Amino acid sequence: MPDPNPNRKSGDFTPADYFGSYGGRFVGEALRPALDTLERELVSAWKDPAFQADLRVARDTFIGRPTPLLYAENASKALGGARIYIKMEGLAHTGAHKINNAVGQALLARRMGKKRLIAETGAGQHGLATAAAAARFNLECLVYMGAVDMARQRPNVFAMETMGARVVRVDSGSRTLKDAVNAALRDWSATFPDTHYIIGSALGPSPFPDMVHRFQAVVGEETQEQLRQAGRDATTLIACVGGGSNAIGFFSPFLDLPSPRLVGVEAGGRGPGPGDNAVRMTGPSRMGVAHGYKSRFLMDSDGQIGVTHSISAGLDYPGVGPELASLGESGRIEFTSATDTEALEALRFFARQEGVLFALESAHAGAVAIRQAPGLSPDQTLVVNMSGRGDKDLFITAKQLDRESWLEFLRSEVENA
Numbered sequence: 001m002p003d004p005n006p007n008r009k010s011g012d013f014t015p016a017d018y019f020g021s022y023g024g025r026f027v028g029e030a031l032r033p034a035l036d037t038l039e040r041e042l043v044s045a046w047k048d049p050a051f052q053a054d055l056r057v058a059r060d061t062f063i064g065r066p067t068p069l070l071y072a073e074n075a076s077k078a079l080g081g082a083r084i085y086i087k088m089e090g091l092a093h094t095g096a097h098k099i100n101n102a103v104g105q106a107l108l109a110r111r112m113g114k115k116r117l118i119a120e121t122g123a124g125q126h127g128l129a130t131a132a133a134a135a136r137f138n139l140e141c142l143v144y145m146g147a148v149d150m151a152r153q154r155p156n157v158f159a160m161e162t163m164g165a166r167v168v169r170v171d172s173g174s175r176t177l178k179d180a181v182n183a184a185l186r187d188w189s190a191t192f193p194d195t196h197y198i199i200g201s202a203l204g205p206s207p208f209p210d211m212v213h214r215f216q217a218v219v220g221e222e223t224q225e226q227l228r229q230a231g232r233d234a235t236t237l238i239a240c241v242g243g244g245s246n247a248i249g250f251f252s253p254f255l256d257l258p259s260p261r262l263v264g265v266e267a268g269g270r271g272p273g274p275g276d277n278a279v280r281m282t283g284p285s286r287m288g289v290a291h292g293y294k295s296r297f298l299m300d301s302d303g304q305i306g307v308t309h310s311i312s313a314g315l316d317y318p319g320v321g322p323e324l325a326s327l328g329e330s331g332r333i334e335f336t337s338a339t340d341t342e343a344l345e346a347l348r349f350f351a352r353q354e355g356v357l358f359a360l361e362s363a364h365a366g367a368v369a370i371r372q373a374p375g376l377s378p379d380q381t382l383v384v385n386m387s388g389r390g391d392k393d394l395f396i397t398a399k400q401l402d403r404e405s406w407l408e409f410l411r412s413e414v415e416n417a
């Protein structure tokens, strides 16, 4: 398979505009200068030893890299198939892989002399990561978040505000991630001279998809090295796919190799009906343009961007990053999905077996690990990326897993408030 971006391997990084027929830069005239400048600065920063040194220090001392690769011995025995490993990315500072990208782009923004960061967020993890990076690097921060997501991810709203970010509630459309992206793009069109927009996934107009891939590749590079140290060759890697940033980063060093199998897991939600899931790659999505890029989107019969559902806010998005769309089309990445119920079961399984609480997004990858491991043998290795930890989801999972005790707790909190 031809490498969609051969420049990625060289020291001089020139971000790809297109991945096969996907990607591009579909923005109004107002934003073109901002994207041209960003690309120029990114290319120059990438080969600047001072920028690379700042990034390394931030990864080591602020993010907490490397994150461990855990041999999930109990889960492997219980399932009776492959040897399962968990990449514990959720142990990164602020609880998810999102911080890798937020810190990289915040350092770039500081180098460009920007004073203000804006971000969109769904699960709140990217917003929280951006708020943390902004506080750390002395930048102002404003985060757009859909009203539905603010309600279901309230703990992250408090955390962002505590770090000094302003969280702006978005009440348009379905009041979720796609509407937050629209609000952030509108803000950036008017403010880019002093503001940088940190897109939280491997999507948006070029150079964002390739830049986010670059900042997330550390997840896969560490995993490759940790597997080498453990003397294992991976048979299968599994990651969940919202916009695609944890998956593309995790898969990155393996993309040009014939193995392992790379499996992306989308949100099967409540089932296959329209509006009940966020299955783009194996569902009825169509080629379209939104949020500045061309890719596969779920749309309604009028060609409008469709409504989606997932129990996990981070997978509840109608489009998929252009590089993943292209790699899905070429067959290098296989796509499947897991339902809300399967994700909850997987969350409970890994918590009981390994004492590890997956984020709801990552639990979709866990569900497919549970499905596929028994079909493999103990000399084969399956690695699942736990892109985030589950603390942020307690208000959702507790209600689902132990409803009565949780409601009792909430009642007593209100009474004592």
Ligand SMILES: Cc1ncc(COP(=O)(O)O)c(C=O)c1O
Pocket (backbone or CB within 6 Å): 096, 097, 122, 123, 124, 125, 126, 200, 201, 202, 240, 241, 242, 243, 244, 245, 246, 247, 313, 314, 315, 359, 361, 362, 387, 388, 389
């Ligand atoms: C923990 C976690 N995993 C995965 C995702 C999905 O995003 P992406 O596909 O960009 O990795 C999110 C998004 O918020 C998240 O918080």
